[in-house]
Amino acid sequence: MTKRRQNVLVSVDSSSPAKRKLSLDDLLQSFILDCKAKNLSILTLKVYEDSVLRMKEAFQEQQMPLDIYTVTSRDIKNYFIAYMINQGKSDNTVNSRIKGIKQFFKYLFTEGWITQNIADELHVVKAEKLMIQTFTKEQVADLLAQPDRNTFTGFRDYTMMMILLETGMRISELCNLKIGDIFFKKSTYKIRLNIKVSA
Known part of the structure; x- marks a missing residue:
């Protein structure tokens, strides 16, 4: 009597070693090229790129390591969003940069660079409604x-x-x-x- 072979499911890491070698700057460049391919406006591209660079600077200024493959939404909230608020950045500036990095992480997840879309866990801050002064x-x-x-x-x-x-x-x-x-x-x-x- 022939013994049947038992099939065993083994989980495979979808992230290739080649992808793991890319730096934050390389990933940002890839992201911006993808945005250009979608024909996004120059202003949008500038906002997206600036948002990621400001996040990188915020971590560096606080001497916190930024590993794009393991960073969590909590890290970003503590060392980027809260950092901007403590610096007195306007609500519009903070929200613009949050939206920029949300698109960045969404791209990384969609393309398989990261295994969790932490963009879903990042939310804009409640902006203060300002009364626009008119001429007399x-x-x-x-x-x-x-x-x-x-x-x-x-x-x-x-x-x-x-x-x-x-x-x-x-x-x-x-x-x-x-x-x-x-x-x-x-x-x-x-x-x-x-x-x-x-x-």
Whole structure:
């Protein structure tokens, strides 16, 4: 009688030795290249790269080792997020950098560089809602009185200021406004939206 062979499941480490040799700087470069391939904006790339570099600096300044393969969410909360808050960084700055490193760790997990996605355990801080100060009527009147409307450039500047004031149009939208976008008989205009869709 033939004895059947018993199959045994053995866990295999999905991280290859070659991947383990990459430094934080190499992983960051790989991350940024991946973001470029997705056609993310230059500003987004800068925010992501700066976030990771600031995290690296924070650990170094506190003389704490940063092993990207074993670092935990608790380490990042203690030595990066809390560090920024203690330095008096604004809520917007802190949250921007948190979002940046979340994308970085998400990429590392998706590509198999790390075995746990610690990005899921990182959360933005509650930002303080600030009241935006507006101009008084007197300040608006003073601003509109500045251009010399008897000259071409003065009348042009006054017209642009009035458009911004009356419509709430962004400066970039005003700069992109063409003659063909203005319908004088209907007293209307068309705003060209410059929307970049990320993959």
